[in-house]
Amino acid sequence: MREVAVIGVGMIKMGKYPERMLSSMGREAVLLAMKDAGVQRSDIQAGYSGTLRGGSLLGQRILKDLGMTGMPINNMENACSSGSSALREGWLGIASGLYDMVIAVGSEKLSALGGGTLPLEREDLEVSQGLVMPALYAMRARRYMADFNATKEHLAKVVVKSRKNASLNPLAQFNQPTTVEAVLNSRMIADPITLFQCCPTGDGAGAAVLCSLDKARKYTSRPIVIKASVLVSGKFEPGFRDMTTPEITVRASKLAYEMASLGPKDIDVAEVHDAFSIAELLYYEALGFCKRGEATKLIDEGATDIDGRIPVNPSGGLISKGHPVGATGLAQLAEIVWQLRGQAGQRQVKNAKVGISHCTGGGIYGLDHGACSIHILAS
Amino acid sequence: MVGSDKGERKQVFYPGEECWVAEKDNLHLVGSHCKKCGQNYFPAMEICPKCFAEGEMEKIKLSNRGKLYSYSIVYVGPKEFTTPYAVGYVDFPEGVRVLGQLTTVEPGELKLDMNVQSELGRIGVDEQGNEMVSYKFRPL
DSSP, X not given: OOOEEEEEEEEOOOBOOTTSOHHHHHHHHHHHHHHHHTOOGGGOOEEEEEOSSSOTTXXXXXXXXXXXXXXXXXXXXXXXXXXXXXXXHHHHHHHTTSOSEEEEEEEEEGGGGTSSSOOOOTTSTTGGGTOOHHXXXXXXXXXXXXXXXXXXXXXXXXXXXXXXXXXXXXXXXXXXXXXXXXXXXXXXXXXXXXXXXXXXXXXXXXEEEEXXXXXXXXXXXXXXXXXXXXXXXXXXXXXXOXXXXXXXXXXXXXXXXXXXXXXXXXXXXXXXXXXXHHHHHHHHHHTTSSOTTOHHHHHXXXXXXXXXXXXXXTTOHHHHTOOOGGGHHHHHHHHHHHHHHTOOGGGOOTTOXXXXXXXXXXXXXXXXXXXXXXXXXXX | OOOOSTTTSOEEEXXXXXXXXXXXXXXXXXXXXXXXXXXXXXXXXXXXXXXOOBSOXXXXXXXXXXXXXXXXXXXXXXXXXXXXEEEEEEEOTTSOXXXXXXXXXXXXXXXXXXXXXXXXXXXXXXXXXXEEEEEEEEEO
C-alpha cells in the first residue's frame, strides 16, 4: 500500500439552511478543499461522496456543476459513518495505486426532515418497536451510570466542554457556552438524556483532497499523512452484550493503532463521535484514553479539555459543532488537519502532531452500530 | 387480551404473529435454536448467523420472564408511537436479548435488573390508523 496524504480540507459552517440545495453545500466544501490544496480540477481522478439521506447520485449532483464528471464517482451510505466511509474509500483508491489524487465529500441536509429524532429503517426489528437513537444511548447511559457510579452531572459536563470549545469555532452550529444546570434543565428527550445532550438537527458539508504522499510535496510543504484508515461493521450478536463497551469502536481502534504502529498515548488530539453526551465518555475508554470505568475521572479533571492531557473534540464535536450525518467524517478530518497544521485559531491544541478521528453509528438490531471508521493522522 | 382503542381499530402485529405464542394466559416469544452450534435467536432465523448451518434451526419458546438490562422513557419519537413511552432490553434465560416497550412509564416502577414478564399490548398506531400490537414487558 502507498502512503496517502491529506493536502486540502474544507467545510461550511454547520447550521440550518432550509433554502439551500444540498448539492450546493457539498460543492462549496469541495471548492474550499480544492483551493486549500491548490489543485486544479484536472488533477482529481475520482470522487467519493457520503450521505445518509441526501438521495441518489449526490456525488454527481455536487460535481457536475463544476464540470468534474466522466471520472468514477462513488456514492456511499453507512449511516453516521457515511462521510468517513467515503474518506476511507478515497484513501483506498490512492493507497492501492489506482489513483494519485481524489476528492472525498460528505454532505447532509437534516433540516429537510423537519426535526425530531432521526428517521430510522422501519424494516429493523427494534425500530418497529419504537427504538430511536436517543433511547439507545440513554440505555447505554443508564447502564454505565449504574455500573460505574457515574452521575447525570458527568453527562452534563461533556456538553459544557463541548459548548465551550464550539464557542471558539466559527464553523460550529452552536456558539454559546452553557452550564451543567442548563444542560440538565433542558427538555427531556429519552431519560436520562436531555435536549442539550443530543446532537442537533442541522445541515452541512465537508470535503478533503487526498493525494499520494510522493506527489503531495508538489502541492504543499506540510502534507498531513494518513497513518491509519479503518472501516469495520458491527458484529451481529443475538445474545447479551455489555452496552457500556462499544465493541465496534474497540475493535476498529485496535486495528487503527496497529496499522499506524501507534498507541493511545501517542494521540495529541481526538475528534470522537459524541452523538450524545454518554457516547463521549464511552469512547474515552474504547479508544484507550483511560481505563474501563475511568471516563468520569477524565471529564472531572479536565483531561479532555483543549489544554488537557488528551484533548477531545476541540471543534465542539457532534453535540455542538453539529452532526449533519454524512458530513461528519469529513468535518472531523478537517478539524484534525487544522489542528496538526496549527491553524485551529483559539481552539488550537499546543504541539499537536498526531490526531485521531472516530466515526461510528447506525442503529441496527443485533449490532453495536452499523459501521465504524477511524483515521489516524500525523503531521 | 389485547386492549383495543374503542374496539374499532384494525389490529396489525409487529413484527408478526409468528413471533409469539400465548399459553395459559402467558405470552412466550418464539425464537429458534441451532441444532448444530446451540445458539438461540429471537426472532427465529433460517440460516444460523453464528455457524452458517442451513436447515438446522428449530423453533423454541422463550421463557415468559426475563431481566431488564436497561431502559429509557422516550419523550420524542416517531409519530406512530404515543409519547411518553418506555423501551427496554430484556435478557431471557435462553441467552437472547430482546428490545421491547414496557407497560409503564413511571420511573418509580422501573429498576435495572428487575424481572419482567412478556405480554401482548398496543405499542402504537400506524399511518393507516391501525392499532400496532406487539410484545411488551411488565415489571414484576
